[in-house]
Amino acid sequence: MGEILFLSHRIPFPPDRGDKIRSHHVLKALAALAPVHVATFCDDAQDRAFERDMAQVAASYRLITRSKSLPVAGLEALATGKPLSLAAFHDRALEQYVRRVLAEHPIDTIYVFSGQMAQYVPADFAGRVVADLVDVDSAKFEAYGARGRGFRSWMERREARLLHREEARICASADVTLLVSRAEADLLRLRVGEHGSRVRAMGNGLDAAFFDPAGVAPEPRMLAHAGPRIVFTGQMDYAPNIEAATRAIDRIMPLVRGTCPDATLHIVGRNPSPSLTARSGSGGIEVWGRVDDIRPWLAAADVALVPLEIARGVQNKVLEAMAMALPVVLSPGAATGIEALDGRDFAIRDSDAAMAQAVVDIAHAPETAAGIGRAARAWILGNASWEAALMRLPEHLGRCPADRREGMTDAV
Template identity: 50%
Template sequence: MGDILFLAHRMPFPPNRGDKIRSHHLIKALARLGPVHVGTFAETQEDRDHCAELSTIAASSHVADRNKPLVLAGIQAVLSGKSVSLAAFHDCGLQYWVEQTLAANAIDTIVIFSGQMGQYLPDSFDGRVVIDLCDVDSAKFEAYAEAGIMAWINAREGRLLAAEEEWLARRSDVTTLISESEADLLRSRLAPETSAEIRAFGNGVDTHFFDPQADLPPSPFEQAGPNIVFTGQMDYAPNVAAVERFAHHVLPKLVAAHGAHFHIVGRAPTEAVRELGTLLNVTVWGAVPDMRPFLGAADAVVAPLSIARGVQNKVLEAMAMARPVVLTAEAATGIPARDGEHFLVARDDAAMIETLESLLEGRLDGGAIGANARQFVADEMSWEAIYEQVGELVRPSGKNSRAA
């Protein structure tokens, strides 16, 4: 049994945002199978501070600094005819390390996490290749373009990423995505003659950590409530749009009728997000050391996303904390839970207002929905259940080569 080379576009430690959570658990599952060599990028000093933790799992590692200015990546993308996403994650030092690692170790499997890292896959490698795209990123950029967000730039990015995704699907032994709907979407975008194995490989949640019965700090909220919470990376455009939508179009009626408070919790809030903190009963918390007290003290958690790809970790975490979650259909994608039993899907702003009012007024039993939600994720979407699938992806039937 040979070694595994794992390439990820973000440092898998600490697992404090959606993609890092997924790569964190993926590397832990791979390390159960054999020696893992990890090439990745650090974006912050916090990432760098976890290099020692990475070394306890990895047989060897190379952590490149991702400090290339976006303008430079854009210029390189135009000159090379590649997407900005690929140019932003191209690093000569990491490329050299990959070549040296393959030469020095008996690596029979390469696992690529996120399409940006496919550029490091050598044409000459004839072992098993697993590519975890997570989401169909090209579709996301196309949606941005259709919404008029930097239309020309995002249309170009979507077109080039679509070509890259097709190449990666053809190059790999198996390509995984975060949900069956994402897998179906990729299949529908491949040329008819493309021969590729596409599978859904779901996300999980750490139900031991996200546990309402755990010994948690007291509620961070000064007001008695009702308190409504949104969590997420707050420089991510769909999250920004979601909280702006909720603060301007949903919250005012809940404030007038119930004195509701809206709490935006998550790292790196943009200026637009910080400005929401000037609105009545809106608090922008920014980064917090532990999300659980905020979730545990929430009367409801909302995910009013208009653009969402894959499985939303924020939703799984709130469900694990036994909170009633009110979300859009987009945010519910990839979570095989039942509307009305495990969470509450609101089709538009008016429906979100009505659903939240029903919760706050007791016409919907938030406690029962939260308890059902916790039981569902514990049974169906724990990381331990997901780990069992990794061995089959990497080494099916105990065989290790492309010829298998």
Template identity: 50%
Template structure:
């Protein structure tokens, strides 16, 4: 039984955004199975401050500060016929560390978190390779291209094509490909066809229902003291689908709600809001909060949490977090993908602008209905979406379960 090499495109600390939450819990679970060597990147100087947390419990690590601009990454990508999102994470220090780690330690499994890190799998590595793609990124960029405008449309279309080639390469290389939901796994199989070398498996996201608990945080004082009702959206606010969802509420949903509830407010909570969102702050009941130390007080104070995404891949952590906080959630079918809950019982699913407005008004106008939905949401998450339950198959996936151990010894 050898060690594990864990490669992630972002440091798994702090676990405060979708990809970091998943990689954090995966790393914690892998550390229970074998010594783990971690190679990852820091996007910001703030990320570097969490290196001590990364160091705890791992056999060795490298944390590389990523400074390559997207312009440079784009030029390198065009010259090398690779994806921009792959060249953005190409770094000689990481490549050298991986080579030295494989030489100095008995690594029998390389666990790659996100397709950007697949470039560091040596061609001659003879052990087990597991790649967690999370989502089918090529399909995401294709969707961007369909909805976008030139020249960005051309850039996204190219990224989708090149990423599809990289995904096929990884499918041939890996013993197991992991996706965040059954829907993503089925989509990947359909796109790869018979070319996958290993099994394609769904490993769903979980939720820490102890941390996201209605008893764990007081409602935010500013929301409590202000007239409402209060609608809340959380997420990384330089991410295109989140930007589009927030603008959808600002332009099409909130104005209609304010015709009935004149003091309704919409709160956008999440780091790095783009300038066009910041420009809407303070207008027509809109508050753009940016990065906050804790989203739970905002969720606790929400009369309704909304997630009207039109492009969404995998399972939305923002939805699970709101459900765990026992809040009524209104979302689109895209945002509900991968969550086996029931619309009308655990959350409310609608598609068009008008339907979303009508469902929002129904929930805001019927307190007992909203409370029943919120309580059912909390029960669903506690009973069905814990991280322990979601990651239970991990030992078998990487060949370190008891049955495989006995077989290897025999």
């Protein structure tokens, strides 16, 4: 068995947001199988502070601080006919590192984490390529384009079209293409047609021992606010999260506070947009920004609200809240890929009014809320470990007996 080259669009440390949680656990699982060389980017000094953690896992690595601005990436994309997301993550120094690693080390597998990084796989690479796209990004940009207007909408529709083409190219060239859920895998197969025969699903997991409410003290700053305390977590410069938080602020919370006037909404996550921070401190809204540990904030909440209107893949924010035995009210999109039971493990609601009513019902029935929380954690313990999620990773890498590979399906 040879060594592995791991290409990731963000440093897999710390595992504090959805994509980095998955890449973190995948990288550690790969390192348990073979020496791994890592080519990746960091967004800021806070991420670079975890370089030493990555160095302890990687046989070698190249970490580039991504400094290309969005306008520059946009001009590059227009000039080259490439998707903006590929232009944004194109870097010559990383290309040079990839060529050097392939020349100097016995690499027999390249693991591509996120579609932006497939551009670094040389066309003449003779080994195995595993492309972990996680979500169908082209479908996400189609949804953006359909909802927007003007130049932004045109760019999003352009991005959707070009990413669709890139996804088809990746599926045609990779030995295995992975998606985070059966639904995402089925969608990609439908979109790429004959190129979808090697598409598989590999789900996310959760460290339920880490996300255990029994060992976490609630965040005092959140407890200082009146209840019911409602929490929304995530990367808060990510467009779907901004839209969901805005929906909660403008459309759901007024309905909740009509019945529960002391209710507060706590938005917790790094890089909140100016449109969100401007709303903090009034109308029961608190925007906290980046925190070192999300668990105390979940422990201090009475309910997690996840009103995502555009959602792809499996939402880690939902799994984390469930593991912390917190009742979750979520949209149908946010529940995609989580095969828990509506009404027992969480509450799926579609309209603003239905979501608000579910929050109010939970606030007024603490015993029922506690029962939902217990059922949610029980479901996580039985269905959502990282060990189970990555159990078939060696098969996807071609590092198991042939007789086992012959029985591969697209099961998560």
